[in-house]
Amino acid sequence: MKANRTELPVVFPFVVERKNGRATIYRRRKLKKGRTYDEFRVAFYSAEGKRTLASFATFDDAVKAADAHIAAVGRGLLTVTTLSGPARLDYLSAIDKLPPGVSLSDAADAWLRSAAGPQVVPITVAELVAAFMASRDRTTRMGRPASPEYARDIERRLGKLSEAFPADNADSLTAARLETWIDATGQKGRHRFNTLRLVRTLLKWGQKRGHLPEGKLPTDKLEIVAPVDDSAIEIFTPHELARFLAAARPDMIPFLSLGAFAGLRTAEIHRLDWAAVKLERGFVEVGADKAKTKSRRLVPVLPALAAWLAPIRKPSGPVLPFANVAKQIGWLSRDSKVAWKHNGLRHSFVSYRLAVTQSPEQTAFEAGNSPAMVFRHYRELVTPAEATAWFGVLPEVEDKAEASGPTNHPPEPLVRTPVSRPAMVGNLVA
Helix, strand or coil: CCCHHCCCCCCCECCCCEEEEEEEEEEEEEECCEEEEEEEEEEEEEEHHHHHHEECCCCCHHHHHHHHHHHHCCCCCCCCCCCCCHHHHHHHHHHHHHCCCHHHHHHHHHHHHHCCCCCCCCEEEHHHHHHHHHHHHHHHCCEEEEEEEEHHHHHHHHHHHHCCCCCCCCCCCCCCHHHHHHHHCCHHHHHHHHHHHHHHHHHHHHHHCCCCCCCHHHHHCCCCCCCCCCCCCCCCCCCHHHHHHHCHHHHHHHHHHHHHCCCCCCHHHHHHHHHEEECCCCCCCCCCCCCCCCEEEEEEHHHHHHHHCCCCCCCCCCCCCCCCCHHHHHHHHHHHEEEECCCCHHHHHHHHHHHHHHHHHHHHHCCCHHHHHHHHHCCCCCCHHHHHHCCCCCEECCCCCCCCCCCCCCCCCCCCCCCCEEEEEHHCCC
C-alpha cells in the first residue's frame, strides 16, 4: 500500500472489498491539545458473529488490517456472518442460554436428534427372525406358546427370508427387495399370501421393539390379499370315512369324529380340552382363544359324534395327545388304504351338513365360517341321501377285550381305549 494513499480523494466510510469479503473503514476527526488529527477505524465481524472496531492512526494501516482480515476469512481461519434485526436478537439470546463450553452447533444437533424421535436399534434379518421365533416359543398374542404346527410354519417360511438376507439390517428391507425375494421363491396363491402375511407380522413385531422406524412398513406397499380359492372342494365318501374309523388307533378317534361330525379344524382340535366337550349339554365349546376366527362358538353334538365320543371321553386333558398329527394321518392313510385329502374332514362335514340343514347360515355358524363362503363352495356338492349315509356312520359295539386298530406303529405311552368297529346305515359297509 503506498504512503500517499491519504492524499487521494477518499470518501468515507470507505469499503475495502476483495474476492473473499469486505470491511468498512470509518474516519473520525479528533481534537487533542488544540491539534486536529484523524483516526481510522475498521469495522468487521469476529468468528463469534460480534461486530468489532479497531482503531489505526493512518489510513494505510487501516487498509492493511482490513486486507488481513479479509484474507483470513478466505483461508477459512474465520467464518463471518452478518446478522441484523430479529436474527441478531435470536442469536444473542441463544448464546446467552447455553452453558459454558456448549456451542450453538451442539445445541442444534441435540434438537435434531430429539425431533427425530427414538433411534432404530440395528438388528440383522437373521437375528430378527431368530428373536421372533424364540418369542413365539414363549407366548403368542393369544397368551400361550405357539402350537408345534405354527412353530414349524414360522421356521419354514421365515427361514427362507433369513437365508436370503442373513447379514442385512432389518430396516434395509424395502418393498421392492421383498417382492423380488418372494417371486424368486416361486410361491403362488395361498402359499405366497401366507408367507407375506407372516413377514408382515415379523416386521410389525420388530417395529414395536425399536428395530424398524415408526410409520409404514415395506409390506404395506405389497399386495397381500387372500386369494380366492376356486378349486374344487375335495371331500370323503361315507365309505372312506368308515374305513378311516375302522383302521384308526383309539387315540385318533376324537380327531376323526370331531372333524367329520362337527367340522372342527385341525388346529382347533389340537387346542381342545375334553372339558369343552359337553356331551350331556349337547355342544362342543370352541373358545375364542382356540378358534381360527378368534370368535367363540358352540358346535352342536350330533348323534354320530356322541356315539363315537361317549365310550372314550375323559373329564379333562387334551383331546388330541399327538404332537405330530401328520405322522398319525400318514399311518392311518396307509392302513385304511384311503388317500388323505387336505382339510377333507372339515370340507366333508360342511358339505354333508349343508345338504341336511339346507341353510348356509346355520351351517356357517356351526363351522365357524361365513354364509357366503359356505354357499359359494359347498352348495349342491352332495345329495341329502349321501348326507344321511355320512352321519349314519356309527360304531358297532364289540367285546371290550378285543384290541382294534393297527398294531405295527411305534409304541407310545398312551392308554388304549377299546373302540368300536364302524357300521353304516344303508348297508354301505358290510
